[in-house]
Amino acid sequence: MLTKALKNILSTSDIKTQLRISRQFIPSTKELKPAKGFTDDPMHEKNISIGHANEFIHKYPDKILVISSNQCAVLCRFCTRKRVTYQNISQNDLESPSTDFIKVVEYIQKHKDIQEVIFSGGDPFMLSNKNIQKLLDIFLRIPQIKKIRFHSRALTVLPERFNTSLFTIFTDSFKKYPDKQALLVLHINHPEEISKKALDVIHKFMKCGFSILCQTVLLRHVNDDVQLLQDLFKKLIYHGIKPYYLHQLDKVTGSSHFEVSIENGIKLIESLRNTLPLCIIPPYVIDGSQGKKRII
Ligand code: SF4
Known part of the structure; x- marks a missing residue:
């Protein structure tokens, strides 16, 4: 799957760009170097997950994040949920959701402030269409849920997964609930990841x-460059995608070589402010167990 994904995202023939992009996915011996402050669960999600660990996370009062699949089309070397996505998998895992959705529904019904369900993972689009249909059937019918959100990287690395029947499922399901909002949050770090x-x-x-919308992680030797970030945000806007957040790297074990200091991150944003309209520069944020904090 990694070869296929790399082939999809390395659409450019520029070798330097290919190296920058592939650094995100190819294992490196640098990962073995111990680094102070880097841990397996930097967001302390295990402590805040309710129910079975790694199933769902209720960090903000009005949203619940459901780890709907423990699979991804790629394994990003800086993934904050490596403890979930780097597990050994079986064919059976690919066919069934990793979470007991009924347990999540019961939890939502007890917490009336929850209005939005975020399907994350892993990648929710690693579930079969049948399971995505099931998931929409279950969650769209909960009256208090106003928004359904999917977080995905599969769209840029494995676009062939998004077949016609998936879109039929979306059209038919949301047609029944015109008052409910559908959101897709992509994870794109380099402008050349956006292929035709x-x-x-x-x-x-x-x-x-x-x-x-699109979330981007600021990564050393991948996208820590004013021109690249400028190209990325412009390209996103041009195609109707809102740059949502620029994330400081989560301090997950084995990823310290990707870290850009906050000081340098701020300098990059300040330079972007000289070249881009402010409304297209996403907030530069750092994640923590209490939620996101805006740096600039
Ligand atoms: S796509 Fe997201 S969840 Fe999957 S490995 Fe990459 S960062 Fe982790």
Whole structure:
């Protein structure tokens, strides 16, 4: 799967760009170097997960994040949920959700402030269409839920997964609930990750009524460059995707070589402010167990 994913995202022939992008996925001996402050669960999610650990996270009063799959099309070397996504998997795991959705529904019904369900993972689109249909059937019918959100990287690394029947499921499901909002939050770190194939899929989501946003992680030797970030945010806006957050790296074990200091991150944002309209520069944030904190 990694070879296929790399082939999809390395659409450019520029070798330097290919190296920058592939650094995110190819294991490096640098990962073995111990680094102070880097841990297996930097967000302390195990402590805040309710129910079975790694199933769902209730960090903000109005949202619940459901770890709907422990699979991804790629294994990002800086993944904050490596403890979930780097597990050994069986074919059976690929076919069934890693979470007991009924338990999540019971939890939501007891917490009336929850209005939004975020399907994350891993990647929710590693679930089969049948399971995505099931998931929509279960959660759209809860009256208090106003928004359904998917977090995904599969769209840029494995666009062929998004087949016609998936979009039929979305159209038919959301048609029954016109007052509910559909959101898709992509994870894109480099402008060249946005291929023609990925754009075709993004437009299909838009046709189904999805609002599309993008989260980016600031990564050393991948995208810690003013020109690259400028190109990325401009390209996103051009294609109707809102740059949502620029994340400081989560201090997960084995990822210290990707860290950009906060001081340098601020300098990058300040330079971007000289070249881009402020409204297209996303907030530069750091995540913690209490939620996101804006740096600048
Ligand atoms: S796509 Fe997201 S969840 Fe999957 S390995 Fe990468 S960072 Fe982790």
